[in-house]
Amino acid sequence: TQLLEQSPQFLSIQEGENLTVYCNSSSVFSSLQWYRQEPGEGPVLLVTVVTGGEVKKLKRLTFQFGDARKDSSLHITAAQPGDTGLYLCAGGRGVQGAQKLVFGQGTRLTINP
């Protein structure tokens, strides 16, 4: 059973379009992180959200943490081919907060020129 469900699992769109990917759970997390993974490499952190309702922007990427800290979304504006990759959300849980880091299955994004 996946603790974090990501949707869609695959997404292929044209350059210039907007998109949103989702990360949902029935559990509350101390924090939510988004990572991007390129082929042959490990995931690399994009952002961390900690407060319910928090919104963070990273250039054309907008991240939101749900009010109840159970879900998150990633919105990309005017997608570019360089945005292609595997996007993973990760939730922190543990006795002292966010020690245990579990990942969703990922959204494989392809941006076509």
Add this chain to the structure above:
Amino acid sequence: DAGVIQSPRHEVTEMGQEVTLRCKPISGHDYLFWYRQTMMRGLELLIYFNNNVPIDDSGMPEDRFSAKMPNASFSTLKIQPSEPRDSAVYFCASRLFDGNTEAFFGQGTRLTVV
């Protein structure tokens, strides 16, 4: 710092053989994680350590899997005996004590068991 270093990058072994994967975390990081990634199951947490002590090994699939961290700069993940279904990319990651900090990943070990 060179980042998290994993070895080997690729490993091909025959079913039944012992396999040992190695990881050197970033110096000063308190937490070390072992993950397994497959297309079907995504990135699964196998086990994680805090200050060299195993905290949660509930993700270790079977007794065939074992992990150790004899000191702050080295960890191993061993599979004995290996099976074809163990074929996957195994990642090691480390992070600082503060749970909201970035987990830094190694480049992974691609294991193929034939």
